[in-house]
Amino acid sequence: MTLPQIRLADGTRLPAIGQGSWHMGEGRYTAREEADALRLGLDLGLKVIDTAEMYAGGRSEEVVGEAIRDRRDDAFVVSKVLPGNASRRGTIEACERSLAHLGIEQLDLYLLHWRGGTPLEETLEAFEQLIGDGKIARWGVSNLDTDDMQELLGLSGGRACQTNQLLYNLGSRGIEYDLLPTLTEHDIPVMAYCPVAQGGRQSRHLTDSDAVRAVADRHRVSPTQVLLAWTIREQGGQHPVMAIPKAVRPEHVRDNAAALTLELDDEDLARLDEAFPPPARKQRLDIV
Ligand code: NDP
Numbered sequence: 001m002t003l004p005q006i007r008l009a010d011g012t013r014l015p016a017i018g019q020g021s022w023h024m025g026e027g028r029y030t031a032r033e034e035a036d037a038l039r040l041g042l043d044l045g046l047k048v049i050d051t052a053e054m055y056a057g058g059r060s061e062e063v064v065g066e067a068i069r070d071r072r073d074d075a076f077v078v079s080k081v082l083p084g085n086a087s088r089r090g091t092i093e094a095c096e097r098s099l100a101h102l103g104i105e106q107l108d109l110y111l112l113h114w115r116g117g118t119p120l121e122e123t124l125e126a127f128e129q130l131i132g133d134g135k136i137a138r139w140g141v142s143n144l145d146t147d148d149m150q151e152l153l154g155l156s157g158g159r160a161c162q163t164n165q166l167l168y169n170l171g172s173r174g175i176e177y178d179l180l181p182t183l184t185e186h187d188i189p190v191m192a193y194c195p196v197a198q199g200g201r202q203s204r205h206l207t208d209s210d211a212v213r214a215v216a217d218r219h220r221v222s223p224t225q226v227l228l229a230w231t232i233r234e235q236g237g238q239h240p241v242m243a244i245p246k247a248v249r250p251e252h253v254r255d256n257a258a259a260l261t262l263e264l265d266d267e268d269l270a271r272l273d274e275a276f277p278p279p280a281r282k283q284r285l286d287i288v
Contacts (some may be wrong), residue, residue, distance in 0.1 A: 003045065003260045004232055006018055006189040006242040008109075008162045010138060014076055016232040016239050017260050018048025019253075020193065020246030025059025029248045031066065037248045038067035042074045044257035050165070050191070050244045053098050054079035061101035069103065077102065078109040078191075080165075083116025083121070090118075091126035095135055095141060110136040111165055120152050128157060137160045140191075144286040146179045153186060161188060167286045168192035168241065170230050170276045171206050174283030179193070184207035186242045194288060195231045195243035198226050199252075203227070211275035215268045221258070229260035230272060 004016040010095045019041045024034040038049060051064045063081060068075045079102070085094040093255060110130065112123050127139035142165035143150065150156045164183055166175055168190060175190065183190060197203035206212055207223035215221045226244075231243040264272075 001129070004234070004239050006232075006239050007187070008138070008189060009016075009160070009187050009284065012138075012162075014242065015045050015047050015260065016242045017046055017228060017256060018076070018191075018242060018244045019046045019191050020052060020244040021051045021060045021064055022050065022055050022246055023060075024051075024063045024246070024248070025056030025061075029061075031063050034063045034248050035067040036278065037250060037253050038064060038232050039071075040072065040176045040250055040253045041247075042067070043134075044254065045260065046253070046257055047074065047092075048076045048078060048191075048242065048244060050078045051102075051195075052082075053085070053101075054080070054082055054092055058097065061098055063087060065104065066101040076108045077104065078111065079107050080111040080113040083118065086112055086116060086118045086123040086126075088122050088126045088129075091133075092130060093122055095130050106134055107136045108138070109162060111163070112139075112141045112217065113142075115141075115148055120148075121155055124152075124155060124157055124272065128259060140188075142191075143171060143285065143287050146182050147200050149182060159186070163189055165191040165193055165244075166225050167194050168231060169195050169197045169206070170212070170227055170272060171197055172286045174279050174286055177279040177282050179285070180240065184236070189239075190241045192231050192241050192243045193268060196227050198288075199224070209275055212269050215264065215271060218268070219262060219264075220253055221262055224252075225255055225259040226264070226268075226272075228256060229262040229264050230269075232259075233264055233269065235277045272282060
């Protein structure tokens with residue numbers, strides 16, 4: 001069985017479920033437990049690890065660095081520059097700080113976390129310099145809606161954008177109206193954040209719903225696995241979306257990795273659509 005993969009704009013193929021790291025390094029768990037969770041995820045094929053300079057002021061990057069020490073090639077490391085640092089010089093300095101926190105020579109992917117006051121051209125120039133200097137392998141964006149994306153793609157070099165990291169889950173489908181089709185048209189996959197709606201109480205409206213429960217029972221899986229399989233479902237013959245759930249509890253990591261092999265059929269998807277319909281009109285971009 002071939003596990004679902006997404007293809008970045010440059011052709012790089014990656015498993016369709018990766019790992020997030022927001023709130024790691026904040027003391028909710030020990031740094032050891034967090035790094036162990038990420039390593040378990042790598043063992044189970046969750047190759048992409050997402051972090052950001054913003055998360056715990058760099059301590060999340062340090063946890064990720066600890067997790068990938070001695071196994072750099074097993075991971076595809078993503079970090080993000082804050083908009084307030086996204087000037088030409090600021091981006092380069094932020095990237096160097098992130099590399100130092102992570103203890104690595106090169107980021108596999110570097111994203112603009114969201115759009116701020118700096119012109120996109122300037123951040124893009126910094127990304128190009130970082131590629132030239134070997135500090136990042138490729139770049140992308142996060143939280144850019146369709147109009148911002150159109151602007152970016154119209155810039156010289158803008159089509160080298162590899163992904164747009166966006167909030168996307170069964171309960172928040174607004175991007176399906178125009179942003180996801182626009183990105184798919186340009187072969188730019190989505191990296192879905194909050195794919196399990198942040199877990200716990202915050203995701204109960206989904207995990208306790210009759211529709212999700214019925215699909216989970218039918219496949220003998222957990223409601224969270226249904227949410228993940230739904231997020232990365234195949235559309236038009238390919239997977240345009242990857243999911244990056246964050247999990248520290250080992251049973252959560254295992255659950256998430258097992259979702260790679262869960263295939264939802266038309267009956268499942270119709271049931272989920274009925275309970276959580278796709279958007280009928282343009283919606284404001286959902287963010288956290
Ligand atoms: P998620 O939807 O990934 O939810 C994470 C929560 O769900 C954690 O509390 C986790 O618990 C729990 N969980 C994970 N797996 C399971 C499971 N199988 N069963 C039950 N509960 C589970 O939310 P995030 O906000 O963390 O989003 C994912 C990642 O996306 C972030 O970590 C970050 O890397 C990125 N992100 C990017 C943003 C951006 O602006 N670009 C914004 C927000 C997130 P526990 O950890 O206790 O195991």
